[in-house]
Amino acid sequence: MSRGGLGGIVPPEMTQPEVLATGKAIARMQQCSGAIAWPDGHVDAWDHVECAMALSACGLREQARRAYRWLRETQRADGSWPRSVADGRVADPAAESHHAAYVAVGAWHEYLVTGDERHTLVMWPTVRHAVEWTLALRTPRGEVRWERDAAGVPGVYALLSGCSSIHHSLRCAIALAKLADDPRPDWELAADRLARLVARHPEAFADKSRFAMDWYYPVLGGALRGADAERRLTSAWDTFVVPGLGVRCVSDQPWVTAAETCELVIALDACGMRSQALEVFASVQHLRHPDGSYWTGWQFDNQAPFPRERSSWTAAAVVLAADALAGFSGGAGIFRDAGQTSADPVAGPL
Numbered sequence: 001m002s003r004g005g006l007g008g009i010v011p012p013e014m015t016q017p018e019v020l021a022t023g024k025a026i027a028r029m030q031q032c033s034g035a036i037a038w039p040d041g042h043v044d045a046w047d048h049v050e051c052a053m054a055l056s057a058c059g060l061r062e063q064a065r066r067a068y069r070w071l072r073e074t075q076r077a078d079g080s081w082p083r084s085v086a087d088g089r090v091a092d093p094a095a096e097s098h099h100a101a102y103v104a105v106g107a108w109h110e111y112l113v114t115g116d117e118r119h120t121l122v123m124w125p126t127v128r129h130a131v132e133w134t135l136a137l138r139t140p141r142g143e144v145r146w147e148r149d150a151a152g153v154p155g156v157y158a159l160l161s162g163c164s165s166i167h168h169s170l171r172c173a174i175a176l177a178k179l180a181d182d183p184r185p186d187w188e189l190a191a192d193r194l195a196r197l198v199a200r201h202p203e204a205f206a207d208k209s210r211f212a213m214d215w216y217y218p219v220l221g222g223a224l225r226g227a228d229a230e231r232r233l234t235s236a237w238d239t240f241v242v243p244g245l246g247v248r249c250v251s252d253q254p255w256v257t258a259a260e261t262c263e264l265v266i267a268l269d270a271c272g273m274r275s276q277a278l279e280v281f282a283s284v285q286h287l288r289h290p291d292g293s294y295w296t297g298w299q300f301d302n303q304a305p306f307p308r309e310r311s312s313w314t315a316a317a318v319v320l321a322a323d324a325l326a327g328f329s330g331g332a333g334i335f336r337d338a339g340q341t342s343a344d345p346v347a348g349p350l
Contacts, residue, residue: 011325013282019322021292022315023058026051029312030063033088034070039309042091045071045081045099046165047313049106054316056113057329065119068110071103072126079133080148093150098162101134101169103127108172109331117179124180131173134166135190142193143204160198160205161213164221167194168338171222198223210251212240212260219267222338229271229339233264240264245300246283255306257297258287258314262321269324270336281321287314294318 014022029051030036035043036051052067075081080095107123110116137145143158144166170191177184197204198218208214215236219229240248246261248254261284268277287295287305294314299306323332 011278011281011322013278013285014322016328018288018292019319019328020058022294022319023055023060023292025291025293025310026054026312026315026319027060027063030066034066034068035074035085035088036067036312037086038313039311040086042084042086044084044096046096046102047316049102050316050320051312052106053109053331053334054319056110057319057323057331059329061114064110068106068119068123071106072123075126075129079129079131083147094147095133096147096162097134097137097144098146098159098165098169100130101166101173103130104169104173104176105334108176109334111176111179112331112334113329115330120176120179124176124182127173127176128182131170131184131187134169135187138190141197141204142190143197144194146206157206158204159208159214160202161208161211161217163194163205164198164217164223166221167191167198167223168221168335170194171338172334195223199228212247212249212251212264215240216264216267219271220263220335220338222270222335225271225339229267230273233268233271233273233276241280242283242300244283245286245298246280249297254301255297255299258284258294259296259311259317262317265321266324266335269321270339274325277325281325284318284321 026036036048037043048067052064055067056064074085080100082090082092083094083096084092104127107120107127111120134144137148137154139145144163145155146157146159146162147155170187174184174187174191177187216233218224219232224232239251242248242256246256246258247264249257249260261280265277265281268280287298289295289310293310295305296309296311296314297306323329324335
């Protein structure tokens with residue numbers, strides 16, 4: 001039974017018709033192939049999955065299924081997707097680990113929203129192959145290198161935000177494996193180890209602390225919960241949060257972005273900081289366009305949108321944040337629940 005389609009309440013900052021208008025704004029950007037592109041026309045798998053999830057949450061089932069079909073049809077033989085596809089052709093043949101793994105989050109979300117086990121089983125080989133490709137990029141310590149370049153050479157470092165997202169993907173993949181009656185205990189061990197690294201070992205990752213994503217992604221991806229999560233989010237609040245405007249993408253730039261703002265909303269909700277989540281969600285509404293789409297960002301020194309574009313994945317982040325706060329689809333808790341099965345990040349040796 002589907003729980004998509006705005007069947008519940010929505011946050012006070014958005015009405016049900018407004019959330020649906022945002023979903024339809026994403027649908028207008030979908031190509032005939034099912035791909036959902038950036039404003040410049042290129043497609044990457046991670047943002048494409050995010051958009052598919054938002055379509056499904058809004059009850060736009062046909063468009064969501066076309067997006068998942070595109071993933072099945074364009075997955076490469078090794079289990080990955082190109083970093084960038086434009087006009088149906090590979091623009092950048094390198095592949096990123098968190099891009100490939102994220103298909104598991106999308107497939108699990110689609111099941112939570114629709115309850116369609118048949119579709120889940122159709123997606124399972126794609127998910128399995130993608131996760132196996134991703135885990136082949138692990139180091140002996142357990143972090144996942146960020147890319148495999150066009151020549152097939154693994155990247156030299158791992159990203160904290162990317163590995164946090166991969167942790168979430170692994171938890172969803174484990175749930176899918178159980179549903180498919182194909183349990184993967186090695187994935188559970190990999191997820192547990194990755195959670196400990198994300199939570200307690202910053203030295204395992206390249207220093208990208210200027211970026212807001214490195215601040216909140218360990219919470220968003222489920223590696224941190226409870227008091228540890230609250231401490232992390234409060235620790236850099238004044239560095240990244242601009243009251244009334246949103247979240248800086250980069251700490252030293254006068255630029256807030258709607259996607260980062262909405263991801264922080266989801267992270268706040270996931271660790272029980274609901275009043276702060278509602279306040280931050282309200283702040284992003286100044287970026288809403290009358291057609292339901294959202295400006296990607298706002299340069300507040302210049303008082304102008306930057307870049308001057310309204311991106312599909314930005315609208316998707318808004319929808320998923322609204323759903324996390326209001327619970328209008330069966331997938332509303334997919335980020336909140338990401339930490340429920342995580343091992344104690346303090347316990348156990350690496």
